[in-house]
Amino acid sequence: MNLLITICARGGSKGVPGKNIKNVGGLPLISYTIKFSKELFKQFRPTIAISSDSNEIINIAKEYGLKNNGYDRPQNLASDESGKVPTIYDILIYYEKIKNKKFDFILDLDVTSPLRTMFDVEESFKLFLKSPKALSLFSVNPAHRNPYFNMVEKKENNFFNLIKRPNKSVLSRQKAPKVYDLNASFYWFRREFFETKNKSQITNRSLIYELDHICFDLDNSIDFEFLEFLIEKGKVKELL
Numbered sequence: 001m002n003l004l005i006t007i008c009a010r011g012g013s014k015g016v017p018g019k020n021i022k023n024v025g026g027l028p029l030i031s032y033t034i035k036f037s038k039e040l041f042k043q044f045r046p047t048i049a050i051s052s053d054s055n056e057i058i059n060i061a062k063e064y065g066l067k068n069n070g071y072d073r074p075q076n077l078a079s080d081e082s083g084k085v086p087t088i089y090d091i092l093i094y095y096e097k098i099k100n101k102k103f104d105f106i107l108d109l110d111v112t113s114p115l116r117t118m119f120d121v122e123e124s125f126k127l128f129l130k131s132p133k134a135l136s137l138f139s140v141n142p143a144h145r146n147p148y149f150n151m152v153e154k155k156e157n158n159f160f161n162l163i164k165r166p167n168k169s170v171l172s173r174q175k176a177p178k179v180y181d182l183n184a185s186f187y188w189f190r191r192e193f194f195e196t197k198n199k200s201q202i203t204n205r206s207l208i209y210e211l212d213h214i215c216f217d218l219d220n221s222i223d224f225e226f227l228e229f230l231i232e233k234g235k236v237k238e239l240l
Helices: 029-038 055-063 084-097 118-129 191-195 221-232
Strands: 005-008 045-052 104-107 138-141 152-154 160-162 178-188 207-210
Touching: 005 029, 005 084, 029 055, 029 104, 045 055, 045 084, 084 104, 084 191, 104 191, 118 138, 118 178, 118 207, 152 221, 160 178, 178 191
Parallel strands: 005 045, 005 104, 138 207
Antiparallel strands: 104 178, 138 178, 152 160
């Protein structure tokens, strides 16, 4: 099996400048994902690739054993509006060219959502393999808010109502259809996915893998403070 593991780390974050290499628990954030990737699926000898537009990130990744092999992310894929799928596709094509082979599966590991385990990724891959028609699989956690019960949006008449209307009245969150939060930790793709021209990781042929532990995306300074707190209290030792 030919497996490509991608680690995408843009340098121009505005919410938390330099968040991909921000110090967390005494180490650059990206180092956790690099270390994790090197322990995955050793029997398949996967190719691990970093996509970044930042020389600083590329150099730090190199310090932790991950070289960019001459790949620099194009500027058109380095803005706030750049999608993850085109970014992964670009580095996929690059590595297929330099390795002279096609990859069967692509696993994307998000630097800013590092609270994943080997068990999570390995079990999710087994689930993915059991559904050969599935094009992608992504990690989730149970949602704390539910669009069928306690999430509203502005409607065309300028009044507010539930985002999604259930078939019948839902008077408690427990009775609402189950929904999930994307935690952005990892995404599986079949190579076929990138031939469909989908621009989102989510398609009508996607699966989810529900994590049974805390996992969240580091999107602002409070998220980093919370993660530091969890590390100090020893709550996520086995996840990092």
